[in-house]
Amino acid sequence: ASSPFLHFEVEDTGRGIAPEEMNNLFQPFVQTTSGIQTKEGTGLGLTISRQFVRLLGGDIYLTSTPRQGSIFSFDIQVNLAAALKVSPRLNKGRVIELAAGQPSYRILVVDDRKENRDLIVQLLSSIGFEIKAANNGQEAIAMWQTWQPHLIWMDMRMPVMNGYDATKEIRARERNTNTNHRTVIIALTASAFEEQQASILAAGCNDLVRKPFREQIIFEKIAEYLQVLYICTEESSEDATDNNLKNIQFSILDLRSAITIMPAQWVTELNQAAVEVDAERIFQLIEQIPPTHSTLAEKLTNLVRSFCFDEIIDVTEENCN
Structure with missing residues (x-):
């Protein structure tokens, strides 16, 4: 099936463009008579815009009537995204323990800062998870190899070996191992940039949580990926x-x-x-x-x-x- 298109139109009520000027309008450094009179611009805007649109699989079009205005329109190809999976939210109060009758879940916490490690270790061990901690990416790989955690909380910026390289190495070893077990890796990052999210996911992380975080977010992410059930207090x-x-x-x-x-x-x-x-x-x-x-x-x-x-x-x- 062919990819769908999105159609955009931008309409103005300006001076309009004469028919004899429209054929050359998309050429570089070409301006209309009205553009030259106003002494603004360089004549590159439409040329660059058309190049961008064509890179996205579409094209740009123009209709104009002098003294009435112009309509610029363009189409771009898009891919339909899969429906977002709704993350489970804890509608009850604070988590106090794991519900009975569940497997024993192993969780590895990787962070070079002791206070950060201790924070998550105490939070998760207090309700019944099996927890181990690592100071850097090298230690994380060694522990993953011998302990096979169900989930790793991975800080991305660490000395010796950072979280990006550790995650890539774990994913590479998983591909070379005859096992169906695949560890969930969730990045912990202080970065607020969206570009950073793409790099983190490209390294092999399943998800990311930005610092500082609330304990509720930690529990919700674990529930989302491991289907863990909790016992909570009554208060919302x-x-x-x-x-x-x-x-x-x-x-x-x-x-x-x-x-x-x-x-x-x-x-x-x-x-x-x-x-x-x-x-x-x-x-x-x-x-x-x-x-x-x-x-x-x-x-x-x-x-x-x-x-x-x-x-x-x-x-x-x-x-x-």
Whole structure:
């Protein structure tokens, strides 16, 4: 079947173009009488436009009536895209564990920054995934070879070997191996450029997530590619996120004063745990807050749940000095 065409028209109500000038209009450096009179342009615009349209498999046309205006139209060939697959969204609240009766899923986290690795490792291991971590692309390839993870979270910019080269090597080895197993690789990138997305997918990644990310996005991507089922809290994810953000905004304003009710040693330990991105240790320290100060415990918990470790460092550093 022949490819479909898209048709475009641009119409103006200007001076129009005389019939005797229309044949040469698409020649380089040629201008109409009206164009010469206005002393604007170079006579290259239509020539370049036609070249672009022809590169796209179409052509450009002109109809014009003097003193009434002109209509420029062009057609370009297009390919029909496949219907987008709708990604599953978590309509419930925060994920608390994996649903029973599922396979044991192996997930590899690859990032040269320890705090970034620890963040995802703690998030995923806390609900029941099998997790391993690698510092660079070389380590990731070695772990993939021996451990065969179901999914890899791959940072794209790393020393020794970056995520692009590691992904290409894993895909090459998969092609040379007699197995149906194909690891899902999802890129983690701080880049906001669309061109970067094409390069990431061309390297062999299935998808990408931009930093900074919400924990909900991480869980949704895993569910999309591995069909994982979760057990969640009752509260809707949107309500939970809104409430957390409100609490965080309020927390930063008054947390410095509220935290002074705790011993200096406790504040120092909290600061160190935040520096190490140790969510488990922070929760242990939160349990030591007296019941009479439950608001402080709630605010700190919301900061941890929203990965706001920098904010915890900020509010504790002043009381550590």
